[in-house]
Amino acid sequence: MILQDDNIIREYLKMYYISTGIASFATDDKGESLYSEGPVSMYCQKFKELSGNNCPCKSAHLKAGRQSEKIGDGYIYSCPGGLIHWTASIIVKGLYMGALVGGPVQMCEPDGLLIDDIIRINDFDVQNRGILHAYINAVPIVEPERVRYLSNMLYVVAKALISEESGILSERKKFYQEQAKINESIQYVKDLDYSEHISKYYPIDLEDELMSKVKSGDKKGAKIILNELLGYALFSSGNNFEITKAKVLELMIMLSRAAVEGGGNLEMIFGLKLRYL
Incomplete structure (x- = not known):
C-alpha cells in the first residue's frame, strides 16, 4: 500500500490512461508493481517470462523511482528490455513510498539489432527472436517531445496525489536545476x-x-x-x-x-x- 486509500491511485492512473492512451502502473517502495491501467505489454510479459527469477525489471523501476525522488521531478529512462518508461515518485512524510510509471513506448521504429542485443545480454534462447520481434512491433511509438510532456503530466498527477508533500519535490527540483546551472558554468570555464x-x-x-x-x-x-x-x-x-x-x-x-x-x-x-x- 502506498497511500491509505489506494483507490485514489487507481482512479488517477485510469484518468492518466484515458487521457493519454498510454498504459501506466504504480510500484511500491521495493519496486513491485501493484496495479496498472491500460493493456499489459505482451513484449514485457515475454521478457519477464524468459528472465525468470533473474528478471531485472523490478530493480530498474525502483532505481528510476529513486532517481525521480532525488531530483524532485519526473524521470525518463530505458528499461532492461530496451523500451522507454518515465516515472514520478510518491513521497509520504518525507519517505519514498513508491512511484507512478508510464509506458512502455518506443521513440523510434524498432531496430532489428535491438532484439539480438537483448537476447545476447540476457542469454535468452535465440529461438525466441521471432516472437520478441512480433511483440516489440506492437509497442506504441511516441516522438521524444511527446514523451517529455507525458512525463511532465505524470509528475503533475503524482504531485496531486501527495499535495502535502509536493513542496519537498519542488524544493529538490529547484536545487538540482541550480546545481545544473553551476555545472554549466564549470564546464564553460573548463573549455x-x-x-x-x-x-x-x-x-x-x-x-x-x-x-x-x-x-x-x-x-x-x-x-x-x-x-x-x-x-x-x-x-x-x-x-x-x-x-x-x-x-x-x-x-x-x-x-x-x-x-x-x-x-x-x-x-x-x-x-x-x-x-x-
Whole structure:
C-alpha cells in the first residue's frame, strides 16, 4: 500500500490512461508493481517470462523511482528490455513510498539489432527472436517531445496525489536545476584557454553586476549571476577546499554589504552571515 486509500491511485492512473492512451502502473517502495491501467505489454510479459527469477525489471523501476525522488521531478529512462518508461515518485512524510510509471513506448521504429542485443545480454534462447520481434512491433511509438510532456503530466498527477508533500519535490527540483546551472558554468570555464592563469578571466564584471542586482532587490537576477560565480569559484580552486571556502566567504561578505546598502536589515543580515560561517 502506498497511500491509505489506494483507490485514489487507481482512479488517477485510469484518468492518466484515458487521457493519454498510454498504459501506466504504480510500484511500491521495493519496486513491485501493484496495479496498472491500460493493456499489459505482451513484449514485457515475454521478457519477464524468459528472465525468470533473474528478471531485472523490478530493480530498474525502483532505481528510476529513486532517481525521480532525488531530483524532485519526473524521470525518463530505458528499461532492461530496451523500451522507454518515465516515472514520478510518491513521497509520504518525507519517505519514498513508491512511484507512478508510464509506458512502455518506443521513440523510434524498432531496430532489428535491438532484439539480438537483448537476447545476447540476457542469454535468452535465440529461438525466441521471432516472437520478441512480433511483440516489440506492437509497442506504441511516441516522438521524444511527446514523451517529455507525458512525463511532465505524470509528475503533475503524482504531485496531486501527495499535495502535502509536493513542496519537498519542488524544493529538490529547484536545487538540482541550480546545481545544473553551476555545472554549466564549470564546464564553460573548463573549455576556456588554460594557457593563462584563472585570474585572467575571472568575471570581475559579474561581481559588480551581482552587487547591483542585490541592491535593487532583483532576487531572480542575483541568483542567476551568483550561480555562475560559484561555478568559477569551484572550478578555479580545483579540489582545494580551503581556497573554495575563502572564495565563498568573500562572496558572502560582498553580498551582505550589498544587501545592507540596498536597505536590508543590518542585524538580520549579519546574523545570517554568522550562522553560515
